[in-house]
Amino acid sequence: MTSARSFGNYDLAAAIADLIDNSIKANATRIWITIRFNAADPLVTIVDDGDGMSEAELHAAMRPASTNPTEERSPDDLGRFGWGMKSASFSQCRKLTVLSRQYGAASGAVWDLDDINGWSMGVLSSDEVAQVQDEHLPTDHGTEVRWSNCDRLSEGGRISSDAFNELVAHARRTLPLVFHRFLEGKAADRPKLSINLNGQALEPFDPFYMSHNAAVPLEEETLLVSGAPVRIRPHILPHYSKLSDTEHEKLGGNEGFLRNQGFYVFRNDRLIVHGTWFRLAKYGEMSQLIRIGVDIPNSMDEIWKITVDKSDAQLPTPLRNRLRQIVDGLKGRSSRVYRSKGGRIDRPGKVPVWSRYTRNNEVTYRINSEHPIISSLLSSGEGPLAATVINLIQSNFPVSAFVDDANLRPENISQTVASRTEMKALLDVTIPSMLIANDNDLSAMIDELRRTEPFSANWPMVKEYLDAKGWK
Ligand SMILES: Nc1ncnc2c1ncn2[C@@H]1O[C@H](COP(=O)(O)OP(=O)(O)OP(=O)(O)O)[C@@H](O)[C@H]1O
Ligand SMILES: [Mg+2]
Structure with missing residues (x-):
């Protein structure tokens, strides 16, 4: 004993x-x-x-x-x-x-x-x-x-x-x-x-947050392993921008989202293992919103190598390939949800502030000199100095600090035009030179604004500004 x-x-x-x-x-x-x-x-x-x-x-x-x-x-x-x-x-x-x-x-x-x-x-x-x-x-x-x-x-x-x-x-x-x-x-x-x-x-805590309207349950799939059914149901958690601070904290758990991604194995509805990839994938920033429910019956204890303390299990070999495919398919969806708030910076037809270039697997980010505000600065009397300053800023971006933050504390990165005052100041500066560039054609200028960052992503605020001026 x-x-x-x-x-x-x-x-x-x-x-x-x-x-x-x-x-x-x-x-x-x-x-x-x-x-x-x-x-x-x-x-x-x-x-x-x-x-x-x-x-x-x-x-x-x-x-x-x-x-x-x-x-x-x-x-x-x-x-x-x-x-x-x-x-x-x-x-x-x-x-x-x-x-x-x-x-x-x-x-x-x-x-x-x-x-x-x-x-x-x-x-x-x-x-x-x-x-x-x-x-x-x-x-x-x-x-x-x-x-x-x-x-x-x-x-x-x-x-x-x-x-x-x-x-x-x-x-x-x-x-x-x-x-x-x-x-x-x-x-x-x-x-x-x-x-x-x-x-x-005790109040139930659903790790998939199914009661939240932004939670995305995906198609369920049943696989047969040695004649017994294994139900696989992937979920993509809501983006942190859709959660309150308390919800986000709770859903992330003590160790945070990064550590809690992966498979959640339920045996007869009781959770036994959670937040593991069974070595099918790496814990990554882009996959941190993926949680995959796996339901197994108690007739498979031997195959799953269930332990006496019911806190560990091993993935049976026949399941590995199919699960790996499911995981690979999910990564794209998760990273889309994960990035959706800021939007992709290199979407065609948009005028970004930063451009992303890739060559031979090497990625560089540069400030877009064709962006209307930046180009008008560059063609002003201070143009040469401005070009030097922009160069200095873009080549000294603190990459490693950013990578750390993006991996460890993505929810704390705040990088959007937050206030109306800030937006108004930007528009006050941008509109006069944009109007000139568009030969005083108001609707052409508004079309350009609509394509240009950060206005495109904050259109309701911009529209309010334009409406107040009586510009349509
Ligand atoms: N709360 C309870 N109410 C009624 N019967 C119980 C209760 N707890 C234990 N038992 C009885 O005692 C037996 C032994 O329990 P024990 O937890 O040691 O083993 P087990 O549940 O059979 O298997 P495992 O080791 O996987 O938990 C159970 O099978 C059950 O018959
Ligand atoms: Mg028992």
């Missing part, structure tokens, strides 16, 4: 998730989780209103490897190894108490790694269960799992309350993601699940 402490790579959130799996399997609709710091001697309880266990079932469930992993599981079972409850619990604590009621009959059992009587399981009478149970354990059916003497969770009693709170906060962020379909009531053939953590309900 002590060896089970090192099965899997559980953190607090993953350990609790493994117990929630069991509650869901037992048809629970409500789960209450309590995590108390208790002066660095933490106590954790997970209570559900599921079917519960009879005494015999409970005693069997307490056994290590209580079921054979090769046994066929019902299609909605989130378990596999017959270890989860034990390995998840002992990854955090030394004493595991399980209380359960079925048809009103209570039973309880305890494993204590420090038990001086050696290898024996403690058994609780129904009166003892009633005395020690959490207030939420239902009187008819349900189960309570309790962790005490949490040496791992408390880092040997040395954990600070701040570090402990961070673990709880991490669980509060992770569980709504892992079980979001259950919390939304969208898991197959399941009523809506409610999970309460320290008195607060």
